[in-house]
Amino acid sequence: MQPWIIVLIIVAVLVLFMIFLMVLTRYKKCPPNKIMVIYGKVGTDKAGNSRSAKCIHGGAAFIWPLVQSFTYLDLTPLSISVDLKSALSRQNIRIDVPSIFTVGISTEPTVMENAAERLHNLKMTEIAELAKDIIFGQLRLVIATMNIEEINTDRDKFLEAISRNVEGELKKIGLRLINVNVTDISDESGYIIALGKEAAAKAINDAKISVAEANKIGSIGEANAKREERVRVAEADSEAIKGENKAKAEIAKAQAELREKEAEALKLAVTAEKVQAAKALEESYAAEQQAEISRAAKEKATQEADVIVKSEIEKRQMEIAADAEAEQMRRKAAGEADAIYAKMEAEARGIREKLSKQAEGMQNLVKAAGGGADDAVRLIIADKLEEIVAEQVEAIKNVKIDKVTVWDGGEGKDGKTATAGFLSGLLKSLPPLEEMYNMAGLSLPKIVAPQKEGSPDGKEGKTEHKPDKKA
Secondary structure, eight states: HHHHEEEEHHHHHHHHHHHHHHHHHHHHOOTEEEEEEEEEEBBBHHHHHBOOOEEESSSEEEEOTEHHHHHHEEOOEEEEEEHHHHHHHTSHHHHHHEEEEEEOOSSHHHHHHHHHHHHHTTOOHHHHHHHHHHHHHHHHHHHHTHHHHHHHHHHHHHHHHHHHHHHHHHHGTTTTEEEEEEOOOOOSHHHHHHHHHHHHHHHHHHHHHHHHHHHHHHHHHHHHEEEEEEEEHHHHHHHHHHHHHHHHHHHHHHHHHHHHHHHHHHHHHHHHHHHHHHHHHHHHHHHHHHHHHHHHHHHHHHHHHHHHHHHHHHHOOOHHHHHHHHHHHHHHHHHHHHHHHHHHHHHHHHHHHHHHHHHHHHHHHHHTTSSSSSHHHHHHHHHEEEHHHHHHHHHHTOOSSSOOOOOOBOOOOOSSHHHHHHHHHHTTSSSOHHHHHTTTTTTOOOTTTTTOOTTSOOOOEEEEEOOOOOO
């Protein structure tokens, strides 16, 4: 390392050490019984004016070298003896007011600055003399505004006026009033002494009057007390005699009532014994009855429990059997349903096959008939004619006609006889074959139902019947 670097480091360390020492020496702490006054370059106040000093009570502050300095103001109280003589009161009577004032430097911010400006470098004795002059002037001013009676009797008002006036003036130089003690007040003319004598005489006379009044009240009270005593004694004797007589009457009455109550109690006791005995028997019977009822109820409950339990078991068995039977029926029904479904499906297949075969046969029949549907129908009807006739015969086979008696009255209005009308109606009551075909949308072939011949209008010919008694 170069020598000049070492020298530079040493110089820097020394400078820093000196700065540290300067900070230690210039950082000042203020004791609690003093005010530290910093003067020099201390800044400005709120109005922008340069401050003459900065006061600190307690704490600490850094004193800048060259531009600031500091000093202390002692806060020790000063006791000032003020022996005021021949002070003129408002009544133009001169009085002497010896008193002791205790003052000290104030710690209020604005008052501390006044103390720094006006009490700086003054000794305590010089500050005491300055305060004493102010107190003398203000004390004379206060006495001149008050009467001797107020000064002598109302000391609180007097001391309040002194504190108000004196402290206001002391603050102007940085002091505050701590205590005021007025030792005695006297005057050259003896006015205060005369006031004292007058007050003493008045107090003595008042005391004598009070004593006499008290004696009078005591005598009157004593006489009244004796009279009251005699009256009260007589009243007490009278009341005692009345009380004795009344007590004797009460005793006799009480004894009679006692005997009456004893007899009544005896009667009530006998009655109560009998009633209690009857109640005991009744309760015994009732208890026995209740016991029998309870026993019967218990037996009934036991029997009912047996029956109910048995019935519950049977009911449960029946329910289980019913559930099993229902399950079996359900399974059976399911099997039957499956069988029916299979049967119906087989029948449906059979019908479908049958219809298919019938349709196929019908188609072959139509082809055999030469392609004509009417001819095919005629062939089918010719094939079924025997069955149709059998059905017609079946319809009337149970009608028994042993004989028919007809009374014919001749021709009717339509040219028919009654017999012809009867036979015509009988035949019409049978199911006409052609009408049945017509209702089905078919028509009989001409070979089966040829056109009937008759009258020119197409109606059937009339059958003439001669009237006979029997047919």
